[in-house]
Amino acid sequence: MNPKKPQSFKRYLPIVIIIAVFAVAIIAFLIMMRSFSDDARKARLDQPLTSSAARPDSRPRTPQPGAQPPHERGDASAAATIEEFGDFQCPPCGSFHPELKKIEADYGSRLRVVFRHLPLPQIHKNAVAAAQAAEAAGRQGRFWQMHDMLYENQSAWEKATDASSMFTSYARSLNLDMQRFAGDLNSTDVNNRIRADMMRADSLGVTGTPTLFLNGREMTLPSSNAIQYLRGQIDAALAEKKQ
Amino acid sequence: MSTIDRATDAGAVKNRETAPERVESKGSLTAFVIAAALSLVGLADALYLTVQHVAGRSVRCTVITGCDEVLASPYAVLPGGVPLAALGALAYFAVFSLATLAAFGYGWARAPLAVLVALMLATTLGLLYLQAFILEKFCEFCLLSAAVTLSLAVVLIAKRRLRGDDGGAHG
Numbered sequence: 001m002n003p004k005k006p007q008s009f010k011r012y013l014p015i016v017i018i019i020a021v022f023a024v025a026i027i028a029f030l031i032m033m034r035s036f037s038d039d040a041r042k043a044r045l046d047q048p049l050t051s052s053a054a055r056p057d058s059r060p061r062t063p064q065p066g067a068q069p070p071h072e073r074g075d076a077s078a079a080a081t082i083e084e085f086g087d088f089q090c091p092p093c094g095s096f097h098p099e100l101k102k103i104e105a106d107y108g109s110r111l112r113v114v115f116r117h118l119p120l121p122q123i124h125k126n127a128v129a130a131a132q133a134a135e136a137a138g139r140q141g142r143f144w145q146m147h148d149m150l151y152e153n154q155s156a157w158e159k160a161t162d163a164s165s166m167f168t169s170y171a172r173s174l175n176l177d178m179q180r181f182a183g184d185l186n187s188t189d190v191n192n193r194i195r196a197d198m199m200r201a202d203s204l205g206v207t208g209t210p211t212l213f214l215n216g217r218e219m220t221l222p223s224s225n226a227i228q229y230l231r232g233q234i235d236a237a238l239a240e241k242k243q
Numbered sequence: 244m245s246t247i248d249r250a251t252d253a254g255a256v257k258n259r260e261t262a263p264e265r266v267e268s269k270g271s272l273t274a275f276v277i278a279a280a281l282s283l284v285g286l287a288d289a290l291y292l293t294v295q296h297v298a299g300r301s302v303r304c305t306v307i308t309g310c311d312e313v314l315a316s317p318y319a320v321l322p323g324g325v326p327l328a329a330l331g332a333l334a335y336f337a338v339f340s341l342a343t344l345a346a347f348g349y350g351w352a353r354a355p356l357a358v359l360v361a362l363m364l365a366t367t368l369g370l371l372y373l374q375a376f377i378l379e380k381f382c383e384f385c386l387l388s389a390a391v392t393l394s395l396a397v398v399l400i401a402k403r404r405l406r407g408d409d410g411g412a413h414g
Binding site for chain 2: 010011013014017018021022025028029032033222
């Protein structure tokens with residue numbers, strides 16, 4: 001009976017190997033899922049916005065207010081508010097931009113849109129400069145115009161080595177006071193606003209962009225038919241407010 | 244044929260249902276071991292892409308830039324919202340299982356392995372076309388998967404070509 005033992009062992013060995021690989025794959029999947037959000041958060045916070053900006057040491061437990069007053073578009077008394085955490089260099093943010101504009105046009109005064117900065121400088125080298133350009137334009141009352149220009153021309157500047165000069169040309173086309181714009185770009189006020197938005201993102205557990213909150217509730221958009229879903233959620237929020 | 248030989252044959256017939264049907268030739272064994280190893284690389288890659296997809300839009304912009312557009316495209320999702328990468332992971336796991344079984348002499352695993360790799364090759368070529376001509380963006384992790392599938396196909400085709408020699412040596 002002795003020779004039978006190794007034979008049956010050999011017979012079952014592949015099954016054992018397959019089960020072991022399956023188990024390892026499942027465990028690896030779960031570990032990766034867990035570490036992903038943590039890594040994204042750390043990567044963002046480890047990157048100083050500028051040398052002068054204060055860095056948050058740990059994630060605050062209470063939601064932070066973000067930059068005040070926030071950049072908002074639409075009626076302040078609108079029944080539905082979308083708060084978007086965006087990175088001007090993030091391609092999905094760029095492709096979401098025209099969709100959101102269509103939604104804004106369709107809902108009119110019933111919808112308010114708030115934009116929050118969440119630049120991801122570790123993978124988007126021009127993201128912080130873009131956020132600074134938008135904020136600097138904002139100091140002259142042209143935040144949304146610059147916001148739209150940055151998203152609409154994302155493909156032109158995302159890989160550019162001299163993105164700043166492109167942002168300057170956008171500012172010029174918006175008829176900004178160029179001397180003031182240049183002075184504001186890296187100013188403490190501008191950086192503090194961006195930092196405040198990033199801290200708000202962190203306090204809300206936002207790990208990436210674009211992340212949307214509808215009336216304070218984070219939305220998990222499905223991978224397919226995301227825009228249709230978003231419209232459905234806005235309709236539901238409006239109906240809820242009416243009651 | 245000696246008595247011992249006959250006894251061995253009888254035992255082989257008796258165990259046919261469950262036991263490995265043949266001892267693989269060295270060439271075939273090497274091919275199946277390489278295929279199993281390659282499929283593990285593919286499995287790890289597909290799992291990574293699945294995690295990115297399942298973790299949702301949040302990691303699209305936080306992990307790797309090259310894959311943003313590709314993974315955010317509608318082609319990355321199967322009907323029902325299942326990420327294509329998950330199907331890839333399943334396929335690589337199936338390839339690993341079949342190649343391992345084949346390496347241990349389970350002959351029935353060879354045909355489904357060949358069919359599966361052929362299907363994966365066709366899918367890979369389709370996805371490469373999408374990346375090159377429709378999306379005009381390449382995702383490096385998707386390209387790694389394509390390289391693994393192409394290698395799998397090459398290994399199995401090479402094995403098939405060599406099989407004539409193997410058969411001669413053992414027949």
